[in-house]
Amino acid sequence: MTTAPLPPVRRVTAADVRAALAGARRVVFLDDDPTGTQTVRDLPVLTRWTVEDVRWALRQDTAGFFVLTNTRSLAPADAAARDREVVTACLRAAEGEGAGLVFASRSDSTLRGHFPLETDVIGEVLAQHGDTVDAVVLAPAFTDAGRVTLGGTHYLRSADGLTPVADTEFAKDATFGFTSSRLADWVTEKSAGRIPAADVTELTLDDIRGGTTQSLCDRLNGVVVLDTAEDDDLRAGVLAILAAEEAGKTLVYRVGPSFVRARTGQDATPPIEDDTLATLLRPDAHGLVVVGSHVGLTSRQLARLGERRHFAHVELDVPAILDDAEDHIHDAVARAVEALGSDLVVLSTSRKLVAGADEAESLDIARRVSAALTTTARRIVQARRPAFVVAKGGITSSDVATVSLGIDRAWVRGSMLPGIVSLWEPVSGPARGLPYVVFAGNVGDENSLADVIDRLEAL
Template sequence: MASIDLHALPPAAEPDVDALAARVARSGRVFVVLDDDPTGTQSVADLPVLGAWDVDDFAWAFASGAPAVYVLTNSRSLDPESAERVNREVVRNAMEAATTADLRVAFVSRSDSTLRGHYPLEPDVISSEVANAGGAPIANVVIVPAFPDAGRITVCGTHGMLDAGDFTPIGETEFAKDSTFGFASSRLADWVEEKSHGRFAASEVVEVHIDVLRDSEEAVADALRSAPEGAPIVVDAVVEEDLVQLALGLEIVEAEGRAFVYRVGPPFLRARIGQRRREPIATDRAGEGGATRGGLIVVGSHVGLTSRQLAHLTANRDLAAVVEIDVPRLLDPETGTQEVSRAVAAVSDALLRGDVVLHTSRTLVRTEDPDESLRISRRVSQAVVDSVHAVAERRTPRFVIAKGGITSSDVATRGLDIRRAHVKGSLFPGIVSVWEAVDGLAAGIPYVVFAGNVGDDTSLTAAVERLSATP
């Protein structure tokens, strides 16, 4: 762990966010965000979200007049072949709907601020499909994983986590050891070379450093123009203003005819469309029905922070029940079905008395085979989905909090049958998204998307306190 002196960096720019929003509006461009899990929405507000991507779904979203639409691909939970298929379907249908609506679209491949996900596969597929549909050829992929609100920053080309002034390069964190998407590099140019298996040499990657971002939007535009066609572009960011300054430079170069695909962390889109930070939304105690019906908190993520948050919640809240899905029993063909049935009965009964936690067992079942790891993850996720769906058909909770990226996507689209929703805002500053479902089993109640790796040890407890019927 190293210490970096942020005060030694050039002062942040003071870009005009409103001017950027006006430019985006004049461009007539709508950004289609392929979100590899739904936690990408936690930095934005008042935008449509699609849990399905038929042409009619895009027509509904485009009719809202919003500058961007999120599509829940959940591709981080998929094998490469399935991820490719889903990305192709989304881009094809989005472009068809955009043509009908006479709109220009640009594509954002939203992924993890800790660098997990299908790179370079997903940006490659998007670029390919845009070309197949006769769109403007994609000149470069712009990579911006920073998420300052959650302490993920990029400085001098190196990405990492900032905590109380201590900077840990991302390659030294637990996320780099991910069984499916693990990596060794912290410098983004090296990471690009590593993940592309040498297709892009680190020396070919164009780095846009903080001194350029904090110079002027014209300096940013010059740096973007200097990138040879096809070269990946990686960009520093420490604070929100850096992302807005990048967006202003991008707007200049795109107006000249250059097209990009973006591979980014959650806050990029907020900056790119010129949306100002919003205050956390007021919850006013969620749902209806008084204290006779509790909320459902679903915990699937296994990162250390989530487990600590779960422990704090169970130790500090008077919950009606804490129901565990035992993963070894679930994976056993002789006991798997009974394990789900037991969880459904326990949760359904307890919701009549108050808030209920449904979580997977905290001991992570590991394997050295990445494909087998994904298979296990999908089996566990299916059990969570089946449990939530069965519970919601019996009894609508006052609210649902889904903890973990893949968990929140699966619970939304398959557990609660959410096809269309609106992002209302965030529960805390810049993190933890609150949706309003238009359809499905969660229509009329708050659905809270809570990433596994954000907040502090008390944040899950605070979320439940804000939403619960009882103080």
């Protein structure tokens, strides 16, 4: 698919954003799975949200921090309840620290997740605390992975060109499927008509690249779609957002990973350095890869890993999990622990997707399978600590972090590949110091998983 020539880029640097961040509110990224961390480095991550945990994050000298909510794995009512709990705790902590906050609902760059539920809940909690949301900024772009918004329509860029997101496998998601690629129409679809497309403001590349910070700031009302072809476009939008917030407006963001980098004033940086990796890895152990994602790209990456190197594959059969999980888990743990003594171990679920009759049943099956996978991973790590853990898939990454490894506070140390796949350093809990790699199901090419493993094992 082709588009009209784009207007010249309006150059806005990360340094420009950092200058505008002086005195700005700290941003809390409510991450519905852990993959929002892959574009940044040196930001705190919380998987718990007690007031004391949030106060710890606020005491770090950063423009913002992540709270891992994992709401994409929850039913709508449970997701709403969790968001209310997190936002309330953050506001209480901020009051104690004398800090101002702004909230971002960080979700999928291919539009899967609870929208507008999550931004609605944030707005409701803010209203209970005397604040009114003036605008919801919708910026799902992930430039490093080729997810861009042009003329208000969201695309996936590949070697074959631009594909409207509604024409991809992600739009057929059993829980979060959709039919609209134009984001204004997608908002109407997801809000069941409550928010008409005509009421959505589209800040196109013509507006962003040909306008000024003030002209963009003046249009930040209601639901606003932010075009993005590259990071300069996002940073231009962020300057307008910061100006609006400085003028007293309250905004909520629904964003993909690239916005996180822009809003915190970070440049796109090279992958984490080998010297840093070497300080984290154990040379006398083998790694564990936990694969839960069912998208086609993950299956191809797993197949390519097998073509490039030997590994011990321990597979959890989904029908067996649904029939008798405990016996199946026990056998899998025994096989994996033995294999870790001599080789890389890949723990995965069977690749055939088992879906329910409706959204609720599909979510229930997904939760049961995820619980079996993370329980198995937890028992493996307890029995034999690996050199590193890689989790493949967004929800899987969240569950492995919290259930399998017991991570409650961590630092994002950087990416393993350019702009994608983040490495965390846990700083508390039983996994303290164990390198943890968060690898989304829908990023990279067929070699990316094998490339990450090669980097981890070369040191």
